[in-house]
Amino acid sequence: MRNVVIIGSGCAGSTAAIYTARANLNPLVISGVEPGGQLSLTTEVENFPGFPEGILGPVLVENMRKQAERFGAEYQYGSVIEADLSRRPFRINVEGDWVETRTVIIASGASARWLGLESERQLIGKGVSSCATCDGRFYQGRKIMVVGGGDSAMEEANFLTRFGSEVALVHRRDQFRASKIMLERVRANPKIKWITNTVVDEVMDPKREAVTAARLRNVVTGAVWEQEVDGFFVAIGHIPNTAVFKGQIDTDADGYIISHGGARTNIPGVFHAGDVQDRVYKQAITAAGAGCMAAMEAEKFLEAEGH
Ligand SMILES: Cc1cc2nc3c(=O)[nH]c(=O)nc-3n(C[C@H](O)[C@H](O)[C@H](O)COP(=O)(O)OP(=O)(O)OC[C@H]3O[C@@H](n4cnc5c(N)ncnc54)[C@H](O)[C@@H]3O)c2cc1C
DSSP: OEEEEEEOOSHHHHHHHHHHHHTTOOOEEEOBSSTTGGGGGOSEEOOSTTOTTOEEHHHHHHHHHHHHHHTTOEEEOBOEEEEEOSSSSEEEEETTEEEEEEEEEEOOOEEEOOOOOHHHHHTBTTTEESOHHHHGGGGTTSEEEEEOOSHHHHHHHHHHTTTOSEEEEEOSSSSOOSOHHHHHHHHTOTTEEEEOSEEEEEEEOGGGTSOOEEEEEETTTOOEEEEEOSEEEEOSOEEESOGGGTTTSOBOTTSOBOOSSTTBOSSTTEEEOGGGTOSSOOOHHHHHHHHHHHHHHHHHHHHHTTO
């Protein structure tokens, strides 16, 4: 029987592991198929406090893991494929093996939606990004492209004009899901160039390990062309990793966990941490902060139950 099972090994999960391990709760962290979470996909992280020269994303999450292990946290590779949260102890199925636990911290993140191109995958962290706040600054005075048609694409495009010499906004239709107010803001921004009815067929150039251009195709005229670009931002949404808790944990229509105050979910003893509940900030530091909150709540919960 475990005191705490933490689902996810990103900034939220590993921070929760550091705190619960230091409280002598011997947490078990289920790492998922992406050990270290989304920061393991990127290169430089310049906005995590404490690293004046920046730090590589994979190194930062590996350090968090080592820090948690130093105090007794155990990490197990594998995915949670099923969970029974209907009674205590809770039961968690990790690829066929059931684990029983008194508390659960869900830190399974929200995966960025990508276009699905192989070239895009190869260039993530090397010019391809899903986070303007994180990576916009790397493209000071350079050419930026944003793909998407919703509010987050509009927000990212607007924000990126602080850095880029120009920002091309590519959308597959000429109608936008974005709200009127966001569209108006973007239309009023002279640095943003609209490219509508257009899809991206390829991001270049994986061989050079940097983004140099995008091959675009107009879906109405069939015209194909290459456009020079240095920073390629995909802003087509995120998918919260909550499918395995469906019907048990309260989520909103998009699958983000609904907070019941602090780090609490609708089930006493089950807590949330990080991007899996956060549709607004989605930063390493906010995820780490949320991991701390969830750990402290789990600890208090166990204390009140006499463990
Ligand atoms: C390319 C890129 C660059 C970024 N750069 C920055 C930056 O510079 N600065 C910054 O602050 N933020 C950055 N971010 C955002 C940051 O990575 C996230 O906000 C942060 O990682 C969220 O942490 P998390 O722990 O909540 O979730 P994640 O990091 O998404 O971790 C989720 C974890 O849950 C696991 N998991 C999922 N499903 C299951 C399951 N069923 N069973 C078990 N485990 C599961 C995954 O394997 C993973 O370990 C970037 C994101 C990307 C994609």
